[in-house]
Amino acid sequence: MRQKTYLDEINTNMYDIKNKDNYEYKAKKGLNKEIIEEISRQKNEVQWMREFRLKALDMYNKLDLPTWGPSLEELDMNEIATYVKPKGNMSNSWEDVPEDIKNTFDALGIPEAEKRSLAGVGAQYDSEVVYHSMKEDLIKQGVIYTDMETALRDYEDIVKEHFMKCVPISDHKFVALHGAVWSGGSFVYVPKGVDVKIPLQSYFRLNSPESGQFEHTLIIVDEGARLHFIEGCSAPKYNKINLHAGCVELFVKKNAYLRYSTIENWSKNMLNLNTKKAIVEENGQIDWVTGSFGSKISMLYPMSILNGKGAKTEFTGISFAGKGQNLDTGFKVVHNAPNTSSVVNSKSISKNGGIATYRSLVRIMPKAKNSKCSVSCESLMLDSYSKSDTIPFNDIRTEEVEFSHEAKIGKISDKTIFYLMSRGLSEEEAKSMIVRGFAYPISKELPVEYAVEMNNLINLELEGSIG
């Protein structure tokens, strides 16, 4: 009988760097009006935002926890500090970032990536952005890339017009929570016709134990403009639960294009309850590329609302659920205008008792005549201790559509392993190659540096789990 070898815990080295919990201010654990008001005071916010936070808190208290998906029993908001302000102020020079924080981002390779392949970088540590910078030529073209707090001060009208309009606080309980305690995140505005040829990247790092990160990302790509935005996130592992409930709002105007790539590698004590949504106008396009590797529990379903004629979206995602992980991920799309199209390509891998669930929504509204939607999802299980579920919901409300959904589930084919072994590979090498091949449609969509990072993550996750 074939034996499998298992490692209890994989050392993800660079992601596990723990700094001392140094902070300038840390909110009391829990959630109430006083804490919200104190966060707002710490940030010296405008009145309407303070009122908005309190309204969101009311909504949070009214809404129930989801009755579906992974159990969130472990989450006790009374044990979570929702705001942790790190020492130091935001800077546009790495030299001015406190030493321990800078060392963390150095180890994660952010400054190096900035030099080699990025047009701008934002780095958030706990609840505040500590570094933000962008290439001079983009500033001259009118591109704005800054942290949300600065945007709220300097571009208040734009923020007020768009903030939580794409993702209203009534969407679900954790969006309401986000509205109440949000902090940090990135604001991007790309003016009409500007093509940002090199990606911008924001990296979110949560260091403080028993805390939450609630960054808000707001991106507006104006008519005919183009942007590739990359989001990375990680945290060291602690014994108690951390919470991530970020919110991403994307506005893709007429004829604009936005690619939003995420490599998520939260620590395995993290509950990742993030919300991402894009509104796409006429002939605009949003492409999502997502790799979900970390977290204890993820509930993450990026959503495209195709509001303009001819709007398009593509979703390419992979999730990798290992020991102790329950990754409930997927995609939602609403076709709300004629001639819109969507293509979904999702893959998941589960091993060592991990649970990977693909959950989705495709809704084609009556006015979305001549729309097309094609969904494909594949799941690979590497052992029988794991679980892999596919739960796609499709809601078609007009006759003039072409809609198709297909899914496959299964294990690595013995015939393929045999073929590769007959070419001289060991069984482990053959399986590893098959898994990388399985993930290739996703990794090829990423810039090469991130594809390498994703392949490294896959190798780390696979180590010892197959054989």
Next chain:
Amino acid sequence: MSIIKLNEIPLRTSRNFNINNIKLENIEIPSKIEKFNNFKIINNNTNVKINEIKKDINIKYGVGDILINQIKDNSNINIEIDIEGKNKETIILEFELDDNNRNLVDNINIIAKENSVSNVIIKYVSKDNKFYHNGICNVTAQKSSKISITILNLINDLSDNFYTISNIINDEASVNYKIVDFGGKNSISNYYSNISENAVNNIDTIYLGDKEKIIDINYIAELYGKFSKINMNVEGALNDYAKKNFKGTIDFKRGCSKAVGSENEYCILLSDNVRAKSLPMLLCGEEDVEGEHSAAAGKVDAKQLFYIMSRGFSYNEALKLIIRARFNKVIKKLDEDLKNIIIEEIDRRLK
């Protein structure tokens, strides 16, 4: 206004999708169930015993407690079919709702004994008036038995139809269903199979929705045995303001290595006012299986229509031909009389 929730799916998803169950308004569930006389049983097999006795109901799912309890407490038809040996003649059960038999609450138990072979047709029809049907077909297929069951729902579009099918399919048994779900103002059906080692379960369903009909189909197959197999094929057409929910779940339980499961749903949309929802779920707790599902929806292929019309057919005739062709997988296996009834029904409904 009273609302009842029926047909819960085995694993809930977002409440906002409105697919976890079906909510029906103002459904009249009769409290008094009179005797039902208008039925006939045709059985020319000496190895098949049919008795009118009431059996306990012990099922895992079903359309909903309120309706299952009604059958437990108040069924007016109780039939047990005991099948042994190899039977060439089809067993036919036919029920017709009419003004003297307005409510049918039937409890049918079929036991296919070891190595038996049989073919059963259960047909529900009605006269034109508002009637009520709530039934259960409970099947136990013992080791190495083979049974084919055809269920025809052809009751009128004023009446409500609720139907539960529950199967225990033991080792090496084979259970094949052909289901024609054409009838009812609201047609709510629940199907469950528990499938053991080397057992096979095939389901071919066709549905047709028009006017303001609501169709809610909830099929659940749990594969427990090694080399077990399930195939679900559901084809349908929706016209006018019809609404359809197809919820199909294939659940590979740990230990069902080498099991194979497939579910496919195709819905032809014939009007801009229809609503087609589908939730084809694959749940997998075993590595060494093959599972796949597909769902598709769209209007009739323009090229096919053009081709047939270029041969002299009208648009409506061409449309009917295409729909009949899609339904042919189920229709072709019926005997001539039933086939004609189904074809006439398609023609009548697609006028």
